[in-house]
Amino acid sequence: MQKITPSRVDNPAVLTTIGGYALAISRALEHNGVDSARIFQAAGIAPSFLKNDPMSRLPVATMARLYKVCLDVTHNPYFGLTVAKFIHVSNLHALGYALAASSNLMAFCQRLVRFFKLASQACEIEIVENGDEVSLRVRLFTSVSAETEDALMGFVVLSMRQLYHADFNPVRVAFLHPMPREGAGPYEKLFRAPVDFDQAAPELVLLKSDLQQPLTGACAELAQLHDNLANSYIARLDKHDVVSTVRQKIIEYLPNGDCSRDKVAAAMCISPTTLQFKLSQHETSFNELLDxxxxxxxxxxxxxSTLSITEITFLLGFSDSSNFTRAFKRWEGVSPSDYRKDSKTAGA
Known part of the structure; x- marks a missing residue:
């Protein structure tokens, strides 16, 4: 079998997963007393994937093949749940570190939605609010293994417990795949919530009140740093993703005070009219992305707190503080100063 070696995938037809995910699977195999190097070889995956490089990618089809070999060897129908326990934030590179530095679990969810493409191109995640509940709903672009569903949902819940509180539980969990013949026991033990199978889509339902609580590990500076890194990696990963590319250029040009549609279009080697047309195909515009x-x-x-309001004004490309303050009130309903005070009180 020909081995898959790390590649920097430019073909949009090849859906990929971050190579660091393989590290968690390797650790889960070793935990089960299995030689992971042998399993990776059997699945046709080169050992060089066991490194933390966001641009080293595994095709989704290869990941499904790897899980099949893992199941054949471990005879563990809940192997995906085991993998979830071994996924470290570092396996997701910039996305993982940004999640860990989030101010609260709602910010965690928003980052997961915004940057999940860095972790995997197999699906996207959306936030659906319904009264006192918030759902993380997964939309799959291709068929994935049950283990992939299990590992994703398990990772999210276990990470939230680590960042927020060990007693944190979701309201309920849904899976697209059927329940294993051996039963739902391990799922109920991990999630400590009702679990449904054979549903329309994988979904995690959470209490909004839990998501709004401040996290002790919050660090706005680190979160912003890794947000920017995640944006840049996504733009590099998929050069055909015009929205991510435009976002990255906006972040790059804002501090210079010269962030126009014409400049971004020139940097992308297309005309402003073509840029606007491409963005309209994604139901957005340059001005909407800028805002x-x-x-x-x-x-x-x-x-x-290390940034003054004046510094922030110019970092965001505003000509003066009054323009920034008006924009901020439109976005958040309060002035920048009041928002800063409220944030400090919440984190106290």
């Missing part, structure tokens, strides 16, 4: 990116950056910057 949304400024809003995301502003909320992060204002929480960083």
């Amino acid at each position: 949304a990116t400024r809003k995301e950056l502003a909320a992060s910057y204002v929480q960083q």
Whole structure:
């Protein structure tokens, strides 16, 4: 069998997963007393994948093959849940570190949605709010193994417990795949919540009140640093993703005070009209992306006490503080100063 070696995938038809994910699977195999090197060889995966490089990617089909070999060897129908326990934030590179530095679990969820493409191109995640509940709903772009579903949902819940509180539990969990013949016991033990199978899509339902609680490990500076890294990696990963590329260019040009549609289009070697057309195909525009990116950056910057309001004004490309303050009130409903005070009180 030909071995898959690390590659920097530019073909949009090849859906990939971050290579660092293989590290968690390797640790889970070793935990089960299995020689992971032998299993990776059997699945046709080179050992060089066992490193932390966000641009080393495994095709989703290769990941499914790897899990099949793992199941054949371990005879463990819950192997995906075991993998979830061994996924470290470092396995997801910039995305993982940004999640760990989030101000609360809602920010955690928003980052997961925004940057999940760095972890895997097999699906996207959306946030659906319904009264007192918030759902993380997964939309799959291709068929994935049951173990992939299990590892994703397990990782999210276990990470939230680590960052927030060990007693944290979701309201309920749904899986697309059927329940294993051996039963739902291990799922109920891990999630400590009702678990449904054969559902329309994988979904994690959470209490909104839990998501709004401040996290002790929050660090706005680190979160922003890794947000920017995640943006840049996603833009490099998929050169056909015009929205991610434009976001990255906006972040790059804002501090210079010269972030226009024409400049971004020139950097992408296309005309402003072509750029606008490409963005319209994604139901957005340059001005909408500029405003949304400024809003995301502003909320992060204002929480960083080392940055003055004047510094933030120019980092976001505003000509003066009054223009920034008006924009911030439109985004958040309060002034930057009041938002900063509220953030400090919540984290006290």
